[in-house]
Amino acid sequence: MAERSNGTLCPDDRLSGLVLALGADRARGLRDLDSMIASFPADPRLHFLKGSMLASSQDYAAARTAMHHAVELAPDYAVARFQLGLLLLTSAEPYAAQEVWGPLHALPDDNPLRIFVAGLTHLIADRFDDAVLDLERGIVLNRKNAAMNNDMQLIVDEVRRRRGAQKEDGAAFSSVDILLQQAALKSTRH
Numbered sequence: 001m002a003e004r005s006n007g008t009l010c011p012d013d014r015l016s017g018l019v020l021a022l023g024a025d026r027a028r029g030l031r032d033l034d035s036m037i038a039s040f041p042a043d044p045r046l047h048f049l050k051g052s053m054l055a056s057s058q059d060y061a062a063a064r065t066a067m068h069h070a071v072e073l074a075p076d077y078a079v080a081r082f083q084l085g086l087l088l089l090t091s092a093e094p095y096a097a098q099e100v101w102g103p104l105h106a107l108p109d110d111n112p113l114r115i116f117v118a119g120l121t122h123l124i125a126d127r128f129d130d131a132v133l134d135l136e137r138g139i140v141l142n143r144k145n146a147a148m149n150n151d152m153q154l155i156v157d158e159v160r161r162r163r164g165a166q167k168e169d170g171a172a173f174s175s176v177d178i179l180l181q182q183a184a185l186k187s188t189r190h
Contacts, residue, residue: 010040022053029053044074052083060091071100078104079145082113086120086151094124112142116152128159 010018018036022029030053037046051066067084070077081100089097098121107114119134135156139149 008040009043010036010046015045019049022049026053042073044070044077044080047073048077048080048083051080051087055087060087063087064091075103078107078111078113079148082116082148085117089120089124098124110141112138112144112148115141116148119152120155123155123159128163132156132159 014036018029018032021032030050033046033050033053037043037050040046047066047070051063051070054060054063054066064084064087067080067087070080071084074080081104085097085100085104088094088100101117101121104111104113104117115134115138119131119138122128122131122134135152139152139156142149142152
């Protein structure tokens with residue numbers, strides 16, 4: 001029978017083992033993750049991890065649900081809040097993303113998550129130069145999460161690509177175009 005703990009976090013060593021299991025055998029790792037969530041339902045890290053795994057499997061609705069639960073459990077879990085907002089944004093829900101990101105504006109001025117949110121907010125408003133500046137600044141400051149930097153760099157590259165095409169052929173584009181491209185790229189990565 002699974003160990004049950006209503007208010008405690010999963011021990012770090014078990015969480016580390018789970019992450020290794022997910023890398024070695026995804027199907028088994030997901031079963032272990034569900035079992036771990038049953039044992040530690042109040043651990044937001046487990047719900048965030050499940051949301052991340054579901055998003056990488058292109059089950060975006062279930063990923064949003066899991067990440068939302070992580071944020072409900074731990075409203076100050078900044079990376080989960082940021083990733084939930086990014087998932088909402090690339091799912092064509094910019095207003096919901098901005099609402100989720102709201103508390104991240106209170107982070108220190110040099111916090112990469114706050115800067116990424118500023119850049120993505122500029123992107124939503126079609127302020128592309130400001131978006132690129134903030135996203136690149138956030139990438140420089142973010143030394144903890146290479147995967148997040150890769151996602152932000154994909155957006156920067158797409159803005160630049162479209163800006164170059166716009167100068168060549170005069171074709172207009174908007175943040176919607178870029179976000180749809182980001183969603184398409186997201187569906188091809190694991």
